[in-house]
Amino acid sequence: MRDALVAAAFRLFLERGYEQTTVDDIVALAGVGRRSFFRYFPSKEDVVFPDHERCLADMTAFLAASEEDAEPVRRVCDAARLVLLMYAENPSFSVQRYRLTKQVPGLRAYELSVVWRYERALAAYLRGRFAGRSDGSLRADVIASAVVAAHNNALRSWLRSDGQGDATATVDHALAYVQSAFGAGPNAPAAPSVDVRPESPEDVVVVVSRRGAPLWRVVQEIETTLGRT
Amino acid sequence: MRDALVAAAFRLFLERGYEQTTVDDIVALAGVGRRSFFRYFPSKEDVVFPDHERCLADMTAFLAASEEDAEPVRRVCDAARLVLLMYAENPSFSVQRYRLTKQVPGLRAYELSVVWRYERALAAYLRGRFAGRSDGSLRADVIASAVVAAHNNALRSWLRSDGQGDATATVDHALAYVQSAFGAGPNAPAAPSVDVRPESPEDVVVVVSRRGAPLWRVVQEIETTLGRT
Numbered sequence: 034m035r036d037a038l039v040a041a042a043f044r045l046f047l048e049r050g051y052e053q054t055t056v057d058d059i060v061a062l063a064g065v066g067r068r069s070f071f072r073y074f075p076s077k078e079d080v081v082f083p084d085h086e087r088c089l090a091d092m093t094a095f096l097a098a099s100e101e102d103a104e105p106v107r108r109v110c111d112a113a114r115l116v117l118l119m120y121a122e123n124p125s126f127s128v129q130r131y132r133l134t135k136q137v138p139g140l141r142a143y144e145l146s147v148v149w150r151y152e153r154a155l156a157a158y159l160r161g162r163f164a165g166r167s168d169g170s171l172r173a174d175v176i177a178s179a180v181v182a183a184h185n186n187a188l189r190s191w192l193r194s195d196g197q198g199d200a201t202a203t204v205d206h207a208l209a210y211v212q213s214a215f216g217a218g219p220n221a222p223a224a225p226s227v228d229v230r231p232e233s234p235e236d237v238v239v240v241v242s243r244r245g246a247p248l249w250r251v252v253q254e255i256e257t258t259l260g261r262t
Numbered sequence: 263m264r265d266a267l268v269a270a271a272f273r274l275f276l277e278r279g280y281e282q283t284t285v286d287d288i289v290a291l292a293g294v295g296r297r298s299f300f301r302y303f304p305s306k307e308d309v310v311f312p313d314h315e316r317c318l319a320d321m322t323a324f325l326a327a328s329e330e331d332a333e334p335v336r337r338v339c340d341a342a343r344l345v346l347l348m349y350a351e352n353p354s355f356s357v358q359r360y361r362l363t364k365q366v367p368g369l370r371a372y373e374l375s376v377v378w379r380y381e382r383a384l385a386a387y388l389r390g391r392f393a394g395r396s397d398g399s400l401r402a403d404v405i406a407s408a409v410v411a412a413h414n415n416a417l418r419s420w421l422r423s424d425g426q427g428d429a430t431a432t433v434d435h436a437l438a439y440v441q442s443a444f445g446a447g448p449n450a451p452a453a454p455s456v457d458v459r460p461e462s463p464e465d466v467v468v469v470v471s472r473r474g475a476p477l478w479r480v481v482q483e484i485e486t487t488l489g490r491t
Contacts, residue, residue, distance in 0.1 A: 145374045171415045171436050175443075178411030179404045186403040207400050214404075214443045 035073045035083070037063045042080045043129060051081075051137045078143045081130060085147050088119045089154060096158040105162040106176060106216025109155045110208040113184040116151060117204045120188060124196030131192040152181045176215050183207040264302045264312070266292045271309045272358060280310075280366045307372045310359060314376050317348045318383060325387040334391040335405060335445025338384040339437040342413040345380060346433045349417060353425030360421040381410045405444050412436040 041063035045054040056077055060070050074080045092112050099108050120127040134140045156177035163169030187207035191200040270292035274283040285306055289299050303309045321341050328337050349356040363369045385406035392398030416436035420429040 142371055142375055145378055146371055149374055168435075168439060170419075171412060171439060174411045174415040175408045175436075175440060178407045182403045182407030183400060186400045190399075206397075207404075210397060210400060211404060 034063075034065060034069060038065070038070055038073060039080055039083050042077075043126070046081075046133055047129065051133060051140065078140060081133065081140055082143065082147060084119050088116055089147075089150055091115050092151065092154050096154065099158070104216060105159055106180075106212055109159060109177060109180050110212060112155060112158070113151075113180050113208065114201075114204060116184060117188060117200055120192075121196075121200045124200075128192055128196045131189075148181060148185065152177050155180055172215075176211070179211045179215065180208065183211045263292075263294060263298060267294070267299055267302060268309055268312050271306075272355070275310075275362055276358065280362060280369065307369060310362065310369055311372065311376060313348050317345055318376075318379055320344050321380065321383050325383065328387070333445060334388055335409075335441055338388060338406060338409050339441060341384060341387070342380075342409050342437065343430075343433060345413060346417060346429055349421075350425075350429045353429075357421055357425045360418075377410060377414065381406050384409055401444075405440070408440045408444065409437065412440045 038059060042054070042059045045058050045062060049058075054077075056067060056070055059077075059080070060067050063070075070080075074083070092115050095112050095115060096108065134144055156173045159173035159176055160170055163173050166172070184204060184207065187204040188200070191198050191203050267288060271283070271288045274287050274291060278287075283306075285296060285299055288306075288309070289296050292299075299309075303312070321344050324341050324344060325337065363373055385402045388402035388405055389399055392402050395401070413433060413436060416433040417429070420427050420432050
C-alpha cells in the first residue's frame with residue numbers, strides 16, 4: 034500500500050506537476066482512502082522522500098553501535114554512505130525525484146530540513162566522541178557539515194548523470210577528501226602522504242603523517258614532492 | 263517605517279508568541295496599513311530576518327570585488343564575518359530572535375534556507391576560483407559548508423551567552439580552525455606550524471608549511487613536536 038501510494042504520487046507529479054496534484058488525486062489513483070495516505074505520510078511533501086525517516090533511524094542506530102575506539106571521522110563518513118545506499122537502491126526513482134525537487138521550492142526547503150537532520154545526527158555523534166576536548170563542539174559541527182557537503186556534492190553529480198556513473202566510487206572519492214582534511218586517511222596509511230595545494234603564488238605544503246612514521250620517510254616524501262612539482 | 267514594523271512585530275512575538283501574531287496585529291500596533299507591511303516584507307517570516315537580504319547582497323558584492331590573487335579560503339572567511347557584523351550590530355535584537363527561532367519550527371526552516379543561500383554564495387565564489395582544478399566543485403562545496411558551520415557554531419555560542427561574550431574573537435577562532443584545515447593559516451605564517459591531533463592510539467602529526475619555508479625549519483618543527491609530546 035505504501036509503495037502503491039508513492040508510485041501513484043510520482044506518476045501524477047510527473048504528468049501534472051507537483052503543485053497541481055492533490056492528496057485526493059493520489060489516493061484516487063492508488064485506489065485507497067485519504068486516511069490510508071495520512072497513516073503513512075504526514076503531508077504531501079513526505080511522499081516525495083518516503084525513505085528518509087528510515088534512513089535517519091538507521092544512521093542513528095549505526096552511530097550508536099560504533100566501537101568506542103572507532104576513528105570518528107571515518108565513522109561519520111561510513112554513516113553518510115547509508116544515505117547514498119538509499120538513493121542507489123532505486124536509481125530511476127532517485128533521478129526523477131532530483132529533477133522534481135529542483136523545480137519545486139517547497140520541496141527544496143523540505144530537503145534542506147532533511148539534510149539538516151542528517152547533519153545533526155553526525156554532529157551529535159562527533160560531539161560525544163570529542164567531549165572534553167578543546168573546541169570539541171566546533172570540530173564536530175565543522176566535520177559533520179563537511180561530510181554532508183562532500184556526500185551531497187558526489188550524490189548530485191551522480192544524479193545529474195542520470196544515475197549512470199559509479200555512485201559508490203564518486204562518494205568514496207569525495208569523502209576521502211574530507212578524511213584527508215580532518216582525520217586519518219581512508220586507508221589509514223602507515224607511510225606519510227604529501228599533498229601540495231597549488232595556491233600560487235603562496236603555495237602551501239601540507240604533510241600528514243602518522244606519528245609512528247619514521248622521520249626520514251617524512252623528509253623523503255617532502256623532498257620528493259618539492260622536487261617533483 | 264521599516265524599523266517601526268520590525269519593532270512592533272517583535273514586541274508582539276514576544277508578548278503573544280509568533281504563531282498567535284498576525285500581520286494585521288503588527289500593522290495595527292505600528293499604525294500603518296497592510297500594504298506598507300508587504301512593501302517591505304513578502305511574508306511574516308521575513309520580518310523576523312529583516313537584514314539578511316541586504317547582508318546577502320553585501321556578501322555577493324564583497325566576493326565579486328575580491329583581488330584576483332586573494333587567498334580564497336581566507337576570502338570566504340572574511341565574507342562570512344559580514345554575517346557576524348550584522349548580528350553584532352544589535353545584540354539584544356539578535357538574542358531575542360535566536361530564542362524565537364528555536365521555538366518556532368517554521369522560522370527554523372526559514373533560517374535553514376537563508377543559511378543555504380549564504381553557503382551557495384561562498385561556494386559560487388570558490389567554484390570560480392577553483393575552476394579547472396581537479397575536484398574544484400567538491401572542494402568549493404566542502405569548504406563553503408565548513409566555513410558556514412564554523413561561523414554558526416561561534417555565532418550560536420555567542421547568542422547563547424546572551425550576546426555577552428566577544429563575538430568577533432569567538433568567530434575568528436572558529437574560522438581559524440577551518441583555515442588551518444583547508445587553506446593558508448589566518449596570519450599566513452612564514453614559518454611552519456605543527457599541529458598534533460590527539461587521536462590516540464593512532465596519533466597523526468599534521469605539518470602545514472608555506473612552500474617557501476626552508477626544509478630544515480620544517481624538519482626542526484617535526485622533531486620538536488615529536489620530542490615534546
